[in-house]
Amino acid sequence: MDLLAIDLSLALEKLLLIGGIITFSLIVAMYTTYGERKVAAFMQDRIGPNRAGPFGLLQPLADGLKLFFKEEIIPTASSKLLFVLGPALAMITAMLTSAVIPWGSSINVFGRDVSLQIADVNIGILYIFGVVSLGVYGIMIGGWSSNNKFSLIAAVRGASQIISYELAMGLSLIALLMMTGSLSLRTIVEQQMTGGWGGFLGWNILYQPLGFLIFLICVFAECNRTPFDLPEAENELNFGYHQEYSSMKLGLYLFSEYVNMFISSAVMATLFFGGYDIPFVDEATLSLTIGANAVALLGFGALFAKIVFFLFLFMWVRWTIPRFRYDQLMDLGWKKLIPLALANMLITAIVILWFNK
Amino acid sequence: MHITEILFWFLTSLSLFSALMVVFSSNPVYSVLWLILVFFTISGHYILMNAQFLAIVNMIVYAGAIMVLFLFVIMFMNMNKESEPQKSNWLRLAAAVSGGSLMLILVAALKDNGGFINSLRGEGNIGLIKNLGKVLFTQYVVPFEISSILFLSAMVGAVVLAKKEKSPVVS
Numbered sequence: 001m002d003l004l005a006i007d008l009s010l011a012l013e014k015l016l017l018i019g020g021i022i023t024f025s026l027i028v029a030m031y032t033t034y035g036e037r038k039v040a041a042f043m044q045d046r047i048g049p050n051r052a053g054p055f056g057l058l059q060p061l062a063d064g065l066k067l068f069f070k071e072e073i074i075p076t077a078s079s080k081l082l083f084v085l086g087p088a089l090a091m092i093t094a095m096l097t098s099a100v101i102p103w104g105s106s107i108n109v110f111g112r113d114v115s116l117q118i119a120d121v122n123i124g125i126l127y128i129f130g131v132v133s134l135g136v137y138g139i140m141i142g143g144w145s146s147n148n149k150f151s152l153i154a155a156v157r158g159a160s161q162i163i164s165y166e167l168a169m170g171l172s173l174i175a176l177l178m179m180t181g182s183l184s185l186r187t188i189v190e191q192q193m194t195g196g197w198g199g200f201l202g203w204n205i206l207y208q209p210l211g212f213l214i215f216l217i218c219v220f221a222e223c224n225r226t227p228f229d230l231p232e233a234e235n236e237l238n239f240g241y242h243q244e245y246s247s248m249k250l251g252l253y254l255f256s257e258y259v260n261m262f263i264s265s266a267v268m269a270t271l272f273f274g275g276y277d278i279p280f281v282d283e284a285t286l287s288l289t290i291g292a293n294a295v296a297l298l299g300f301g302a303l304f305a306k307i308v309f310f311l312f313l314f315m316w317v318r319w320t321i322p323r324f325r326y327d328q329l330m331d332l333g334w335k336k337l338i339p340l341a342l343a344n345m346l347i348t349a350i351v352i353l354w355f356n357k
Numbered sequence: 358m359h360i361t362e363i364l365f366w367f368l369t370s371l372s373l374f375s376a377l378m379v380v381f382s383s384n385p386v387y388s389v390l391w392l393i394l395v396f397f398t399i400s401g402h403y404i405l406m407n408a409q410f411l412a413i414v415n416m417i418v419y420a421g422a423i424m425v426l427f428l429f430v431i432m433f434m435n436m437n438k439e440s441e442p443q444k445s446n447w448l449r450l451a452a453a454v455s456g457g458s459l460m461l462i463l464v465a466a467l468k469d470n471g472g473f474i475n476s477l478r479g480e481g482n483i484g485l486i487k488n489l490g491k492v493l494f495t496q497y498v499v500p501f502e503i504s505s506i507l508f509l510s511a512m513v514g515a516v517v518l519a520k521k522e523k524s525p526v527v528s
Contacts (some may be wrong), residue, residue, distance in 0.1 A: 126413040133421025144432045152432065159425055223380060
């Protein structure tokens, strides 16, 4: 049988890795909700959740249980299949991007080199774009199938916002791709690790600050976070596209936003901040003294620290900046960010040509 | 069976089934969703042929952008069975004849093409982004640039059409 030609241990290894990464993202997303409430409380001079467990650390579990035990209502006038499909799609598309992110260099287990990346495809960045552009469907299907005017308006808002900001996002990354010359995320990280000061001088943020800024703004819009959370503008739309949802389906929608935040923080850290590169430390010499596995784990720790910083940035912005008006949002996306990204692309191309002639 | 063959038959049956469902669904929103599934399976076929770039671009452009615009329009139209225009039997016959002859031509064109079947083994490398880019920007650079100018003019035209006319200033 030719079917058995698949390397079984490879399949097992990948399955374990997928399971591990999904569990990890879910746990991080769970505790991001806790972090969000604590940060909000800090910024508004409150205490925040402190009843469940020490420092309120069990609060996310309590919230999750509450959502699970709530009554589940499916509106009679909705299309039931799509109504259930909406939150599932939102969650799936949120998780899919994690497949191409390199979470660390490879570790050695029982004589096998296990790469801490689910799939090193040579179109990594395009894959991310593909998944991001599919993220619209969770919102649109959910909003339409609820058969509620507010939900539909919110869904259309969300979809048009995501489509508009995808353009600027793609253009800002083209400049980065011209520098790296590769679409594979692992290659991009490895190129950044070769810079001076233990890799720090190789970080793309030093060469593409404008590109990063545009990318950051677009990520905020793609995640539907304040100041771009128009699909959830409660004073205009009651509650947003998930108005008719209850119980864990609502939970999945809210939760997918946090998973999205986590994954896009990881993408930003990978593309612009060296990924699993530990700044000011030369990984090759360090692995001679403490071993390659320990360095891989430390690298994962460095990536995680960068991710946590971006998650904090998301919360920081949410609790300080008010929401945009819809026409302002479109104005910023189409008339400011896209020309800026085009200019950035042109300047990068000229500089690359100038130095390589 | 080889694993690519199993995948091929699975994807083929899925894409044919969902393509039929596009036509047979009574609700246009369901039709669009089935069409998205068709694009996914076609992307799967591209990956089987080792054309990863084409696969992902097919997904971004068709499934991600164009179908979203379709959904936009259809969701707002709120089409019901009652408002659907009734077509005469003559029109149905004409549609069947023209569609059938198109299928005949397609079948005749693909019947003798043995190379088409072999390409599913995934041995060609032309679909990889490096090779495709080189071919596009050397051998086919003029058609490529002309088509991009075509897109640009279409974009400018759309903006001009959508622009509000300024109300004349009263002097």
